[in-house]
Amino acid sequence: MIKISRIFSSLMILLGIYVIFTAKQFPAGTNGVLGPGFFPILLGVLLIALSIIQIVHTRHDKVEENEKTDPATIKRILISALIIIAYMVFINILGFLISTPMFLFSIMFYFGVRKKSTLILTSLVTTAVLYFVFLKFLSVSLPTGIFF
Amino acid sequence: MKKMLLALLLITTIAFSAFAQGDAEQAKFPTKPITITIPVSAGGGTDLLVRAMSGPLKDLLGQPVNVVNKPGAGAAIGFAAGASDKADGYSVTSMLAELLTVTQVADVNFSYQSFIPVCNVNSEYATITVRADAPYNTIPEFIAYAKAHPGEVSFGNSGVGGIWHFISAAVASEMGIEVTHVPFEGGGTAVTALAGGHVDAVCVTPQEVEVQVKAGRAKVLAVLAPERHFSLPDVPTATELGYPNLVFTIFRGFGVPLGTPENVVKTLSDAFETVLNSPEITKFMEEKHYTKDFKTGADFGAQMAREEKIYADMAVQLGLKK
Amino acid sequence: MIVEVLQNVFSWQVLLAIFAGVSAGIAIGAMPGLTSTMGIALLMPLTFKFEPQVGMMLLIGEFVGGIYGGSITAILINTPGTSSAAATTLDGFPMTKRGEAGRALGISTIASATGGMISGLMLVFIAPTLASMALKFSAPETFALAFFGISIISSISANSLTKGLISGLLGLMVSLIGMDNISGYSRFTFGSIFLMNGLSFIPVLVGLFAMSQCLTSVEELMVNNSIDTKSLKRAKISMKDFLKILPTAIRAGITGTFIGIVPGAGGDISAFVSYDMEKRLSKHPELFGTGIPEGIAAPEASNNGTTGGALIPLLTLGIPGDSNTAVLLGALMMYNLTPGPQLFVENAVTVKTLFVGFFIANFVMLTLGLSNVKNFVKIVNIPKQVLVPIVMVLCVIGSFAINTNFDDVIVMFVAGIVGYVLSKGGFPLSPIVLALILGPMAEGNFRRSLVMSHGSYSIFFTRPIAATFIFIALISLFWPIIKTAVKQIKQARMSK
Numbered sequence: 006m007i008k009i010s011r012i013f014s015s016l017m018i019l020l021g022i023y024v025i026f027t028a029k030q031f032p033a034g035t036n037g038v039l040g041p042g043f044f045p046i047l048l049g050v051l052l053i054a055l056s057i058i059q060i061v062h063t064r065h066d067k068v069e070e071n072e073k074t075d076p077a078t079i080k081r082i083l084i085s086a087l088i089i090i091a092y093m094v095f096i097n098i099l100g101f102l103i104s105t106p107m108f109l110f111s112i113m114f115y116f117g118v119r120k121k122s123t124l125i126l127t128s129l130v131t132t133a134v135l136y137f138v139f140l141k142f143l144s145v146s147l148p149t150g151i152f153f
Numbered sequence: 154m155k156k157m158l159l160a161l162l163l164i165t166t167i168a169f170s171a172f173a174q175g176d177a178e179q180a181k182f183p184t185k186p187i188t189i190t191i192p193v194s195a196g197g198g199t200d201l202l203v204r205a206m207s208g209p210l211k212d213l214l215g216q217p218v219n220v221v222n223k224p225g226a227g228a229a230i231g232f233a234a235g236a237s238d239k240a241d242g243y244s245v246t247s248m249l250a251e252l253l254t255v256t257q258v259a260d261v262n263f264s265y266q267s268f269i270p271v272c273n274v275n276s277e278y279a280t281i282t283v284r285a286d287a288p289y290n291t292i293p294e295f296i297a298y299a300k301a302h303p304g305e306v307s308f309g310n311s312g313v314g315g316i317w318h319f320i321s322a323a324v325a326s327e328m329g330i331e332v333t334h335v336p337f338e339g340g341g342t343a344v345t346a347l348a349g350g351h352v353d354a355v356c357v358t359p360q361e362v363e364v365q366v367k368a369g370r371a372k373v374l375a376v377l378a379p380e381r382h383f384s385l386p387d388v389p390t391a392t393e394l395g396y397p398n399l400v401f402t403i404f405r406g407f408g409v410p411l412g413t414p415e416n417v418v419k420t421l422s423d424a425f426e427t428v429l430n431s432p433e434i435t436k437f438m439e440e441k442h443y444t445k446d447f448k449t450g451a452d453f454g455a456q457m458a459r460e461e462k463i464y465a466d467m468a469v470q471l472g473l474k475k
Numbered sequence: 476m477i478v479e480v481l482q483n484v485f486s487w488q489v490l491l492a493i494f495a496g497v498s499a500g501i502a503i504g505a506m507p508g509l510t511s512t513m514g515i516a517l518l519m520p521l522t523f524k525f526e527p528q529v530g531m532m533l534l535i536g537e538f539v540g541g542i543y544g545g546s547i548t549a550i551l552i553n554t555p556g557t558s559s560a561a562a563t564t565l566d567g568f569p570m571t572k573r574g575e576a577g578r579a580l581g582i583s584t585i586a587s588a589t590g591g592m593i594s595g596l597m598l599v600f601i602a603p604t605l606a607s608m609a610l611k612f613s614a615p616e617t618f619a620l621a622f623f624g625i626s627i628i629s630s631i632s633a634n635s636l637t638k639g640l641i642s643g644l645l646g647l648m649v650s651l652i653g654m655d656n657i658s659g660y661s662r663f664t665f666g667s668i669f670l671m672n673g674l675s676f677i678p679v680l681v682g683l684f685a686m687s688q689c690l691t692s693v694e695e696l697m698v699n700n701s702i703d704t705k706s707l708k709r710a711k712i713s714m715k716d717f718l719k720i721l722p723t724a725i726r727a728g729i730t731g732t733f734i735g736i737v738p739g740a741g742g743d744i745s746a747f748v749s750y751d752m753e754k755r756l757s758k759h760p761e762l763f764g765t766g767i768p769e770g771i772a773a774p775e776a777s778n779n780g781t782t783g784g785a786l787i788p789l790l791t792l793g794i795p796g797d798s799n800t801a802v803l804l805g806a807l808m809m810y811n812l813t814p815g816p817q818l819f820v821e822n823a824v825t826v827k828t829l830f831v832g833f834f835i836a837n838f839v840m841l842t843l844g845l846s847n848v849k850n851f852v853k854i855v856n857i858p859k860q861v862l863v864p865i866v867m868v869l870c871v872i873g874s875f876a877i878n879t880n881f882d883d884v885i886v887m888f889v890a891g892i893v894g895y896v897l898s899k900g901g902f903p904l905s906p907i908v909l910a911l912i913l914g915p916m917a918e919g920n921f922r923r924s925l926v927m928s929h930g931s932y933s934i935f936f937t938r939p940i941a942a943t944f945i946f947i948a949l950i951s952l953f954w955p956i957i958k959t960a961v962k963q964i965k966q967a968r969m970s971k
Binding site: 009010013014017020024027028031032034038039040041043044045048049051052055056058059062078081082085086089090092093096097101105108109112113116117118123127131135138139143144145146147148 | 641900
């Protein structure tokens, strides 16, 4: 399972190529002053070189302990990510005050919290505290949703 | 899960009914909180002025006034957000001089004409400030020096295409001198470089160089204003020196998206004028060195039209036109 | 005068302002997404009606507390509350994982206060001498410092140098997005106005550390190998620890003060520089990153060292040393306290009041920190199933609040996913942060220098400060290679 670092390094090579080709089209600098494309190209070349070294190296590397992942964990991460995405969508529609307790309640439930008092109290108290700190104390506005 | 769905349904219904109610009451203004978008970050000169005004404004209009900072990309992010807000008068954008410059260099979907100008409240003007130990003390001496050393005199600015770049380029072009423009991250950083002797001149407001002038590290040769600045009574204006085109207003005003009802714009403009002339804000502006400059929406619009033209010409000359 | 100053400082208003400022700072600093700079900017309008020394002390207290507060969450949940605390996660979180959260917090508190006090001493006694240093820094010097900072990547890439460098390069690439300040050209923005500004640093930081840590914790919820919080051994810092970190804290405090003086360089850079310095000076550099006291003390003393350091050019020259003091400059002007040498003459009492107040703020921070260690540790005691959701909400709200822009929340989330995948692949995250902070600083100042020199590269070698930093940076960058080369030569000689 040396996959992740190899896949990632290959992606980095592609990124490097993309950056170099895009930066080639940037306007050139004038009077010996470097243009906006100089650094992107330099970084692109370095990134490609290092990624190749990394790919060659990983062949000899032993399995890194962090990279062990079983399908159940991946599923769990994906579902958690989906709940967060849902929260990010709902916060723009329903606003902070409604979507935050909903999010907290559902994700805690998914994580296996079953005690009703914990579920309800944590959801409501966290929302209230954040609302007070951000809106009242620091007067930073929070997403209000499209209805209010 | 069932309970949650039920709750969700209930909440949505309530929300919708509140929404419908709001629509019906459009005739009266304001009936709900007003939001002022500031396209620069919290803690700066614009932010402090608008936040100071928001308190009395709330008392006058009887509705909360929320101040929201949307900084970034030379104020373009805030302007873009403000221009696409609902045209109902509840979304006000603070209009700054950057509105005229950022549109020249960046590929943006708004211009100063995307807003109905409500009014102007404060105007500052640029200066030509040089190092205190420079061998010139007047504008003619400065020009003579720059002509004798073409390309050697460096002007610090707040980034290519930023307002101070445009103004210093206009200065160089009007005076017929060749200078090097050194871009910094902001006006303050450019002033720091002037104080350290790393650039020869900057064109920024009197407040921004005040500290360095008082400390004897910088001197002001001219102000680019219609009249002399109260804090620099001995410094001539560029107009007095024979450069009537060198007047640039660093304005702070308010605008609303195109399509906002006329009576709403009028209500807002009157409210801003009343607040601006209230003893509280008058005292605030005096103490904190803001120059009060109320202009009606029409005057404000005309001024922007005049200056926008100059910046547009400048952008072509500098090869920055997008 | 002394009597007057003491009367000023020990008035209940000033003391209350310091206490309130430091407490607010700690809370704001500890929250991911809220920075001390933002805290100062947002508290400023509240202080208009106060007396100058009361208002200024509230803001300076916030500054001091905010820089310290970031370390609490960095240590406890691997989530730096502010960018200054990014380096603190390197050893702070491993120590918490061992069940020594209390010890880690104690070390960070004492180190922060030590660093702050040292910078305060330098502020009071040698401010004018040091201030001139700020004026000597222009584009070439700042480039050299940034380059030196980037070279540290080679030392903080824990296991694999190549992986660390790839992370760093990725960070540098991300920092290219946006309108280029030197040419006005928009790079890699795909026509988006939001991207013209570049990716905001705070949402990326919150995503990389906090959100990715949340996802990692989701894994642990299943495996249930979380820290046995019931047996929090060594809740307090011992005398032995204190003596061990004292030299580190003093060195880091001095380094922090100097970096604080440099315009545009703040606690985030200095924390990494001091961490790197201590690692190089240490007899056991391999233990850095495993949760050792010096690894916490160095960045914490250093970032609080920048507080006094940044105030030096602010008060004596009117030049802010970092983003916090840039906002404080606005506050000073609001109170008609024009910084500069004349401030020390015309407003001598106010200045001295601020000096004494600065020490009290550090003392308040020390007391508040140490007395609350037990309360802070309780955060770790919250079951992961409850804590992780709350941190997730903080990530979303914090990233939104920084610019009131929802696009930043999306940036944070994407950075979270990327950060999670990277750490799974064994790529270190700190180099990305370092590169994001220093990339624009290095590139911008490199090209700015060439504008100033009309294209001549000699500007980097003829100016002593710039040349020195570039030299140190090159050595530090190639240190691993130099070390192996030296070893090989030695071995070759031995075998002869």
